[in-house]
Amino acid sequence: MSNRLADATSPYLLQHKNNPVDWWPWTEAAFEEARRRDVPVLISVGYAACHWCHVMAHESFEDEAVAHLMNEGFVSIKVDREERPDVDSVYMTATQAMTGQGGWPMTVFATPEGDPFFCGTYFPKANFARLLGAVGTAWREQRDEVVRQGAAVVQAIGGTQLASGPTAPVSAELLETAAAGLAKEHDQTYGGFGGAPKFPPHMNLLFLLRHHQRTGSPEAIEIVRHAAEQMGRGGIYDQLAGGFARYAVDATWTVPHFEKMLYDNALLLRAYTQLWRITDDPFARRIADETAAFLLRDLATPAGGLASALDADTDGVEGLTYAWTPAQLTEVLGPDDGAWAADLFRVTADGTFEHGTSVLVLARDIDGAEPSLVQRWQDVRARLLAARAERPQPARDDKVVASWNGLAVTALAEHGVLTGSADSRSAAIALAEVLATRHLIDGRLRRVSRDGTAGEPAGVLEDYGCVAEAFLAVHQLTADGRWLDLARRLLDVALAHFGTGTGGFYDTADDAERLVTRPADPTDNATPSGLSSICAALVTFAALSGETPYREAADEALKHAAPLFAGHARFAGYSAAAAEAALAGPYEIAIATHDPDDPLLAAAHRHAPPGTVIVAGEPDRPGVPLLADRPLQNERATAYICRGFVCDRPVTDVAELTARLST
Known part of the structure; x- marks a missing residue:
């Protein structure tokens, strides 16, 4: 067995460097090895912060018996989807086409040419072990059918990769639609x-x-x-x-x-x-x-x-760093502040999360409260954060x-x-x-x-x-x-x-x-x-x-x-x-000024229409086209407002600039 992930730069791949699986990174050499051995490729795609990726790794990839099945029957390739979004995109399209859904971890069985013929996501250990056996049997006994299915999948997803249907110029009506x-689709109760x-x-x-x-x-x-x-x-x-x-x-x-x-x-x-x-x-x-x-x-x-x-x-537990019980709040804050914080953050005896713990939410508006209440809230937050820092922290x-x-x-x-x-x-x-x-x-x-x-x-x-x-x-x-x-x-x-x-x-x-x-x-x-x-x-x-x-x-x-x-x-x-x-347009605003903190610049930023570009600096500054041929007017900072390469008259007054942009 030879796991080839020890020299990877991806933290996700490095999480798997000690697996008993004979992992390969995504390389042409892995596919050459599959052709040499005449076995299919197993492509496992995930990312470092993925919870169910960790679960499948612990259940299956760290298990000697499952690893033996993978090593005997497949060339196994581990892919970080964040490092290789192109690989992820191709096989996610195949997974969605074959199963109607997608997600990570993504599990793909492919020919030595990379054509996917069976796709899925997370598999519990027993199901995954049976699947490995079934795919291996199909590869040995029904090779022609497997290869035909892979080719058909590639042809199908190839037709979906480019946007299809009629194109149209952007219009106000289209954006209104x-x-x-x-x-x-707006959730009128909870938002989003x-x-x-x-x-x-x-x-x-x-x-x-x-x-x-x-x-x-x-x-x-x-x-x-x-x-x-x-x-x-x-x-x-x-x-x-x-x-x-x-x-x-x-x-x-x-x-x-x-x-x-x-x-x-x-x-x-x-x-x-x-x-x-x-x-x-x-x-x-x-x-x-x-x-x-x-x-x-x-x-x-x-x-x-x-x-x-x-x-x-x-440490393998979701929410361990972040969730609280009322007793934990009291331990950190004392009885009075603990009870106040439990009410403010909706931490209950039954819990809103798991095992009687709660995730902190802000149960009522605090930003507009009286100063003494805001100060208490800030003090409570600081003390809880300091206590939380003593807990085990998530990996990065x-x-x-x-x-x-x-x-x-x-x-x-x-x-x-x-x-x-x-x-x-x-x-x-x-x-x-x-x-x-x-x-x-x-x-x-x-x-x-x-x-x-x-x-x-x-x-x-x-x-x-x-x-x-x-x-x-x-x-x-x-x-x-x-x-x-x-x-x-x-x-x-x-x-x-x-x-x-x-x-x-x-x-x-x-x-x-x-x-x-x-x-x-x-x-x-x-x-x-x-x-x-x-x-x-x-x-x-x-x-x-x-x-x-x-x-x-x-x-x-x-x-x-x-x-x-x-x-x-x-x-x-x-x-x-x-x-x-x-x-x-978008609007283009050039502000000719000797002062980088000129009030015209602040007004432009606060009131600019959507997508406006804004540059401020000395007139005719090299390498800055927006400031070319834009002199100061009467030695005063001057704003030039253009839209679609057509410009209005210069503005030197903040109120006038604000009014111009607001209309």
């Missing part, structure tokens, strides 16, 4: 969309915020307010340390699946920051501030960059993923400029430097790094889109032309190597490793799709640079997302947000 579709399990709909919230700004829709902003309040007061939000869990297992946001993902928190940071910008809601501001603090405190890695996730389990997946760090850069940049947070501003720039110097190698992106070293997997389309958008956010933050140039390089690679030839995009480059199909999924799922992220970056870059070919590319790409707006708006939030920006 998307907003109306979300309104129909759909039932249990309930995921934070961050990308839909970003779309609805922009839709409200453009149209004034009261329904759109109310849906956002409702979801934001219910999530922020629910158990899905860490009421002591900040940060959101991956999802709630119920429809009420009470009991979370405890893993905390970087991408969720980055996108939610943007949503709460923008909600506060539009409404001045102190609750939204607090959640945004605490989420930003969580990112920088709990996910920062020593080598730079933000870690991918905190695990769902602690410390790999740095390019696209997710790109999402964080954009969120922190927005939070920094809108709230004035120096920590968020400096963190956004530092993270962008990590992406520019560590992940961008010879003009191409690497998807992951760990301990300061880039991994081998090539960047996929979402990496190029999210990182380009991040560089554009830092360009606006700093008025440094270097970031605009770096974004251009990434977008040029995307246009040259990921395009379909019909305006759409594949998720992998034309010179990337060839899989059984070339994925091209336009739908947003846990993160923005490659298509939606590249659309957002193209719209922003065109506005900042004034170069119309990039805007034309964005408009053509958005046509491929448009069919989703009418019937599947929940899975097109990020592309719909990009479409809102495109439909609004």
